[in-house]
Amino acid sequence: MNKLKFITRYASVENPLDIDAYVAQGGFFGLREALTMPPKEVISAVKQSGLRGRGGAGFPTGVKWESVRGDAERYIVCNADEGEPGTFKDRYILEHTPYLVLEGISIAAYAIGAQTGYIYVRGEYPHIVTALSKAIAQSEKSGYLGSRILGGDFSFHVEVRKGGGSYVVGDETALLNSLMGNRGYPLLKPPFPTERGLWGKPTVVNNVETLAYVPYIFMHGATTFSSIGHPESPGLKLYSLSGHITKPGVYEFPMGTTVGELMQAAGGTRGPLKAVQIGGTAGPIYDTSALGYALDFASMRKVGGALGSGALVFMNTSVSMVQVLDVTMRFFAEESCGQCFPCRYGTRQLAFMAHKIALGQGRLEYLDFMRDIARVMVGASLCPFGQSIALPLETILEGFGDEIVSFIKQQEFLKEVAV
Amino acid sequence: MVPINWGNTHPQNPQISKKRDTLLSALHDIQSSKSGKTWITARDLSSIAREYKIPVAELDGIVSFYTLFSRAPRGRHVIRLCDSLSCRICGSLDIYRYIRKRLGISRGMTTGDGLFTLEIVNCLGACSTAPNLMIDDQLVSGVSLKEIDDLINRLSKEGV
Numbered sequence: 024m025n026k027l028k029f030i031t032r033y034a035s036v037e038n039p040l041d042i043d044a045y046v047a048q049g050g051f052f053g054l055r056e057a058l059t060m061p062p063k064e065v066i067s068a069v070k071q072s073g074l075r076g077r078g079g080a081g082f083p084t085g086v087k088w089e090s091v092r093g094d095a096e097r098y099i100v101c102n103a104d105e106g107e108p109g110t111f112k113d114r115y116i117l118e119h120t121p122y123l124v125l126e127g128i129s130i131a132a133y134a135i136g137a138q139t140g141y142i143y144v145r146g147e148y149p150h151i152v153t154a155l156s157k158a159i160a161q162s163e164k165s166g167y168l169g170s171r172i173l174g175g176d177f178s179f180h181v182e183v184r185k186g187g188g189s190y191v192v193g194d195e196t197a198l199l200n201s202l203m204g205n206r207g208y209p210l211l212k213p214p215f216p217t218e219r220g221l222w223g224k225p226t227v228v229n230n231v232e233t234l235a236y237v238p239y240i241f242m243h244g245a246t247t248f249s250s251i252g253h254p255e256s257p258g259l260k261l262y263s264l265s266g267h268i269t270k271p272g273v274y275e276f277p278m279g280t281t282v283g284e285l286m287q288a289a290g291g292t293r294g295p296l297k298a299v300q301i302g303g304t305a306g307p308i309y310d311t312s313a314l315g316y317a318l319d320f321a322s323m324r325k326v327g328g329a330l331g332s333g334a335l336v337f338m339n340t341s342v343s344m345v346q347v348l349d350v351t352m353r354f355f356a357e358e359s360c361g362q363c364f365p366c367r368y369g370t371r372q373l374a375f376m377a378h379k380i381a382l383g384q385g386r387l388e389y390l391d392f393m394r395d396i397a398r399v400m401v402g403a404s405l406c407p408f409g410q411s412i413a414l415p416l417e418t419i420l421e422g423f424g425d426e427i428v429s430f431i432k433q434q435e436f437l438k439e440v441a442v
Numbered sequence: 443m444v445p446i447n448w449g450n451t452h453p454q455n456p457q458i459s460k461k462r463d464t465l466l467s468a469l470h471d472i473q474s475s476k477s478g479k480t481w482i483t484a485r486d487l488s489s490i491a492r493e494y495k496i497p498v499a500e501l502d503g504i505v506s507f508y509t510l511f512s513r514a515p516r517g518r519h520v521i522r523l524c525d526s527l528s529c530r531i532c533g534s535l536d537i538y539r540y541i542r543k544r545l546g547i548s549r550g551m552t553t554g555d556g557l558f559t560l561e562i563v564n565c566l567g568a569c570s571t572a573p574n575l576m577i578d579d580q581l582v583s584g585v586s587l588k589e590i591d592d593l594i595n596r597l598s599k600e601g602v
Contacts, residue, residue, distance in 0.1 A: 109528055186510075187510050188563075189507065203462055204465030205504060266569075304526065304527060304565075336527050336569070347527065
């Protein structure tokens with residue numbers, strides 16, 4: 024069996040809601056295996072595998088599970104509020120192999136001692152809410168979910184919830200707030216959700232892809248998983264490729280695959296490559312020098328970037344970086360939750376200046392203002408959202424500053440000679 | 443700092459046991475409850491507020507936080523056009539320009555016949571088939587101007 028493909032192998036099935044087809048592919052083998060072990064050993068296997076959260080932050084999953092303590096009433100929440108621009112891997116998983124996520128969340132629930140789980144699906148994916156509900160009903164009927172799973176003592180119920188449309192709800196504390204029927208405001212940590220989460224009870228929030236890789240560990244073994252990819256962030260990863268690329272889509276490769284290798288796998292770019300954004304809108308934008316970058320949490324951090332969600336947006340030479348700056352800053356202004364001042368006001372100022380530049384009304388000193396604002400936001404914003412705007416902004420100005428400066432100068436000149 | 447509301451109790455009603463995890467679903471349901479309605483009316487708001495024992499003002503604040511809910515009347519069909527990076531570089535502005543001309547409305551506006559509302563949104567999570575838009579609950583991917591034309595014609599024929 025090819026151990027370098029996992030999610031994409033399950034996803035190749037014709038009818039994703041056919042539970043027998045899933046079982047025939049080896050589905051629920053991981054759950055069966057995990058349930059024979061004491062919960063503590065399940066957690067150590069996940070720790071040993073080196074699996075890190077695939078939502079963007081890359082926190083070690085086993086460590087997160089282990090940190091659950093206190094109250095016996097515990098919750099596991101699957102974060103399916105995928106909203107990072109350029110990312111569509113969670114949609115892919117849930118559309119093509121929902122049972123894999125249900126198997127993963129059941130193993131997680133068993134390990135941390137949760138009786139109830141929620142899958143929070145973004146409101147923009149209404150068909151997935153319907154499909155997941157069907158998959159849950161089917162799993163309960165077949166004894167893989169619900170009361171006394173597989174005839175044992177472990178019972179676990181999952182419910183699906185539909186989001187209201189908000190980017191910041193992708194943050195785990197914001198997601199829990201939203202799940203409790205509040206505004207989706209992120210909270211300061213600590214307390215971490217593993218101590219005080221849903222309704223004040225210990226809660227683990229894991230990304231869809233993270234949970235989908237959990238069965239791997241119990242199917243092929245923790246050491247098989249940890250032997251793939253980069254030693255500090257091992258395993259397989261789904262990369263979302265879009266933009267000016269010949270065959271856009273979701274690609275499953277070992278962690279540490281380079282940008283260039285992925286580009287080749289997707290048939291190369293359409294037109295000469297100018298820039299690539301890695302990890303979503305909150306991620307860095309590089310020029311062609313990024314082709315050699317290895318895509319894993321550790322290597323990306325080393326080059327001053329971040330892997331984020333594993334999204335790659337390829338841009339050819341027809342793309343104006345003035346436009347990219349405008350789209351990026353506007354995104355942040357629209358999605359800021361408004362809770363803290365530096366982000367609420369800073370994102371609006373940045374969007375205003377970027378848009379002025381795009382309209383040909385920019386001034387050179389804007390670029391310095393923008394750098395200053397971003398620096399303040401890194402230090403003073405309440406949550407990672409406001410802090411993350413600096414990365415795209417600084418990499419755009421660093422790699423493509425000349426283009427933006429010459430655009431502003433040219434517009435200023437044109438205005439002058441027209442008078 | 444915003445006080446944390448743990449959801450299952452309300453300061454004035456500590457006995458309330460109804461958990462608010464179904465609140466967003468209830469809002470989704472009521473927003474599209476009667477045929478052709480695509481927004482949350484004042485009446486909807488007070489009925490949900492009563493059901494969940496939340497002050498109307500607080501509920502209004504919750505509703506306004508989320509982009510999928512609208513307190514203002516919207517058209518029979520809501521067109522949500524993505525203009526995030528992947529869609530932008532694959533032609534979302536051409537589509538915006540076309541819809542604007544065809545329907546005579548800009549971002550956030552509703553046509554005079556009450557049929558269409560046009561919204562510009564951030565990523566719909568289908569970037570491999572950019573440019574994307576959603577019309578009501580339906581994702582329309584890799585759209586051409588011709589397809590948009592057909593879609594608008596078909597929905598216009600169905601009427602309000």
